[in-house]
Amino acid sequence: MSRKAYIDNIDVNLAIDEYFKKLEINPKEELIKVKDSLNRVTSRAVYAKLSSPSYNSAAMDGIAVISDYTTGATESEPKTLKLNEDFIYINTGNPVKEPFDAVIMIEDCIIKDEDTIEILSPAYPYQHIRQIGEDIVATEMILPSRHKIRPVDIGALISGGIDEISVYEKPKVALIPTGSEIVENVEEVVEGKIIDSNSYVFENLVLELGGIPNKGSIAVDEYETIKAMVLEAVEKNDIVLVNAGSSAGTMDYTVDVIDEIGEVVVHGVAMKPGKPTILGIVKGKPIIGIPGYPVSSYLVFDVFVKPVILKFLGLEDDKDEIAKATLTKRVVSSLKNEEIIRVTLGFVDDKLIATPLQSGAGVIMSLVKADGLCKIPRNVEGYDVSDTVDVKLLRPLNQIKESLVSIGSHDICMDIVADMMKLKSTHVGSMGGILSLRRRECHLAPIHLLDADTGEYNISYVRKYFNGEKMALIKGLNRIQGFIVEKGNPLNIQSVNDLVREDVVFANRQRGSGTRVLLDYELAKNDVNPEKIKGYQREFSTHMAVAAAVKNKSANVGLGVYSASKALDLDFYPLKPEEYDFLTYAKNLELDRIKEFIEILKSEEFKNRVDALGGYGFENTGEIIIIE
Ligand SMILES: Nc1nc2c(c(=O)[nH]1)N[C@H]1C(S)=C(S)[C@@H](COP(=O)(O)OP(=O)(O)OC[C@H]3O[C@@H](n4cnc5c(N)ncnc54)[C@H](O)[C@@H]3O)O[C@H]1N2
Numbered sequence: 001m002s003r004k005a006y007i008d009n010i011d012v013n014l015a016i017d018e019y020f021k022k023l024e025i026n027p028k029e030e031l032i033k034v035k036d037s038l039n040r041v042t043s044r045a046v047y048a049k050l051s052s053p054s055y056n057s058a059a060m061d062g063i064a065v066i067s068d069y070t071t072g073a074t075e076s077e078p079k080t081l082k083l084n085e086d087f088i089y090i091n092t093g094n095p096v097k098e099p100f101d102a103v104i105m106i107e108d109c110i111i112k113d114e115d116t117i118e119i120l121s122p123a124y125p126y127q128h129i130r131q132i133g134e135d136i137v138a139t140e141m142i143l144p145s146r147h148k149i150r151p152v153d154i155g156a157l158i159s160g161g162i163d164e165i166s167v168y169e170k171p172k173v174a175l176i177p178t179g180s181e182i183v184e185n186v187e188e189v190v191e192g193k194i195i196d197s198n199s200y201v202f203e204n205l206v207l208e209l210g211g212i213p214n215k216g217s218i219a220v221d222e223y224e225t226i227k228a229m230v231l232e233a234v235e236k237n238d239i240v241l242v243n244a245g246s247s248a249g250t251m252d253y254t255v256d257v258i259d260e261i262g263e264v265v266v267h268g269v270a271m272k273p274g275k276p277t278i279l280g281i282v283k284g285k286p287i288i289g290i291p292g293y294p295v296s297s298y299l300v301f302d303v304f305v306k307p308v309i310l311k312f313l314g315l316e317d318d319k320d321e322i323a324k325a326t327l328t329k330r331v332v333s334s335l336k337n338e339e340i341i342r343v344t345l346g347f348v349d350d351k352l353i354a355t356p357l358q359s360g361a362g363v364i365m366s367l368v369k370a371d372g373l374c375k376i377p378r379n380v381e382g383y384d385v386s387d388t389v390d391v392k393l394l395r396p397l398n399q400i401k402e403s404l405v406s407i408g409s410h411d412i413c414m415d416i417v418a419d420m421m422k423l424k425s426t427h428v429g430s431m432g433g434i435l436s437l438r439r440r441e442c443h444l445a446p447i448h449l450l451d452a453d454t455g456e457y458n459i460s461y462v463r464k465y466f467n468g469e470k471m472a473l474i475k476g477l478n479r480i481q482g483f484i485v486e487k488g489n490p491l492n493i494q495s496v497n498d499l500v501r502e503d504v505v506f507a508n509r510q511r512g513s514g515t516r517v518l519l520d521y522e523l524a525k526n527d528v529n530p531e532k533i534k535g536y537q538r539e540f541s542t543h544m545a546v547a548a549a550v551k552n553k554s555a556n557v558g559l560g561v562y563s564a565s566k567a568l569d570l571d572f573y574p575l576k577p578e579e580y581d582f583l584t585y586a587k588n589l590e591l592d593r594i595k596e597f598i599e600i601l602k603s604e605e606f607k608n609r610v611d612a613l614g615g616y617g618f619e620n621t622g623e624i625i626i627i628e
């Protein structure tokens with residue numbers, strides 16, 4: 001086992017330039033049936049063989065006439081036409097043959113008898129006739145080269161008499177998952193084993209782009225095994241992707257294998273996630289080492305693999321669609337790397353708002369939830385709250401405009417709302433929500449803030465932070481806060497006094513969250529010194545994260561809602577009921593999205609679904625309190 005620590009830090013664009021300079025990609029052509037050509041890319045311009053229509057045809061149901069004979073017809077002096085002399089009956093699409101040169105619609109004909117028709121106005125030459133080549137003239141270009149074929153294109157090609165066309169061959173892309181810890185089936189997932197999810201992301205990305213994915217079996221971390229698989233893949237494919245083992249660990253062999261059998265053009269790019277990317281060439285074919293973490297692997301595919309596949313298809317990479325957005329959270333970045341953060345987007349007061357999602361390279365859910373990607377360039381330390389940033393859109397803006405934006409305290413019921421309407425919900429705690437609402441970055445803020453002096457929930461905070469504004473507090477749920485504990489409550493935790501015990505490790509919520517306010521209130525009331533609580537400094541941002549910490553035994557108690565403990569099959573010792581409400585500006589009550597939200601809160605379906613979680617009451621749910 002040798003260990004090298006050599007990874008470069010090359011600028012992303014420079015790495016792409018260097019790589020493409022060395023890569024010689026000569027797309028291959030093939031002849032295919034037009035009927036099978038959807039989404040293929042033309043390798044040559046296509047010219048019509050036939051005109052369409054190929055004969056003069058009636059455009060309407062009615063009669064074919066000789067236009068000359070109809071001249072002079074008026075309402076006061078109708079013209080009489082005789083069957084087979086002056087007219088014949090004709091239907092849409094029928095050929096119109098000499099001597100006839102115009103069509104009159106049947107509803108403009110006064111039918112005297114089967115053989116005699118009167119008309120009240122003349123027909124001009126070629127009236128209601130689709131002339132030869134009206135649509136397509138033989139020899140005219142139907143499609144240029146490098147055009148991705150759509151359903152309408154297939155229609156035009158077939159009309160133009162084309163049966164087969166030249167397209168670029170689909171590049172065959174080998175996918176080699178590596179790692180002795182990687183397993184194929186969910187039944188094999190035990191500690192230390194990770195299911196191969198990346199291969200299926202790659203497989204579908206390749207399909208979406210128009211390539212042919214060839215997934216191989218999982219390669220164990222062994223130099224010779226990986227080498228043999230790469231060599232075989234290079235023979236049978238146009239592009240080879242090796243997933244994981246791209247870094248500098250003792251078991252990371254990809255770079256050495258490429259170095260032995262080909263050339264490593266780049267190892268290490270100034271991009272995070274995605275740093276240990278390998279851009280190599282073996283036998284003239286591109287081979288890319290993709291870092292193992294799911295987010296890294298998706299982004300490296302997008303930045304480096306996609307342009308290579310497109311090149312095989314004769315296509316250029318699309319220009320990103322970029323929009324300006326206002327950040328709702330601070331993001332920090334290292335100066336060394338370009339950093340790509342995933343954001344959700346929403347429209348509030350006609351402003352596009354971007355909220356950063358979790359940053360970890362292993363968090364694939366950040367990509368599932370993302371509406372956009374925001375790049376923090378090299379040599380920039382990060383961005384502050386309210387900064388304007390460029391966001392690459394992953395969803396169209398008109399879809400983003402439909403969502404209600406909620407920022408504030410977390411409750412599992414928000415997932416239920418999100419399943420019933422278009423909702424973007426971010427969890428930053430009650431105070432974080434109040435501050436976001438003040439900056440007008442969200443439509444509503446879920447809050448549950450206890451006033452230590454009065455014992456009342458929420459209202460005094462609204463008065464304090466929105467002094468002079470007309471606000472609306474939409475009453476939400478009554479929910480029980482209590483201790484989330486291991487099954488059977490083995491440590492018998494029943495009050496905040498138990499939290500300072502030697503054998504107790506606590507999972508805390510972040511400052512500014514309503515649950516934290518409640519905890520600190522209860523600690524003060526009971527004269528408990530927070531510094532004596534093990535785990536008080538470790539903060540989690542949702543009830544579920546607290547419950548997960550108890551479940552995986554990194555803590556043995558946390559404060560949270562009953563539903564979170566039930567969801568993870570833990571036990572619960574109730575402490576206090578509280579009011580979880582939704583704050584918004586009173587003027588927002590006019591918004592359709594807010595109206596829909598209130599309707600949902602009041603609906604039977606919502607109540608039933610929340611009730612099933614357990615630990616909730618619905619005393620005033622959906623009622624509105626105006627606070628001025
Ligand atoms: N000393 C250093 N350590 C690391 C560095 C570094 O520069 N110096 N880079 C870190 C970064 S950044 C990344 S990214 C990872 C890249 O690691 P590898 O490409 O070598 O991948 P592995 O270590 O084998 O796996 C990482 C991680 O990825 C997940 N994984 C792997 N394969 C799959 C798959 N097929 N499906 C789903 N998930 C997969 C898995 O969670 C692995 O734990 O290295 C850092 N270390």
Ligand code: MOO
Nearest residue numbers: 273274275296361
């Ligand atoms: O650069 Mo690695 O790809 O962040 O996680």
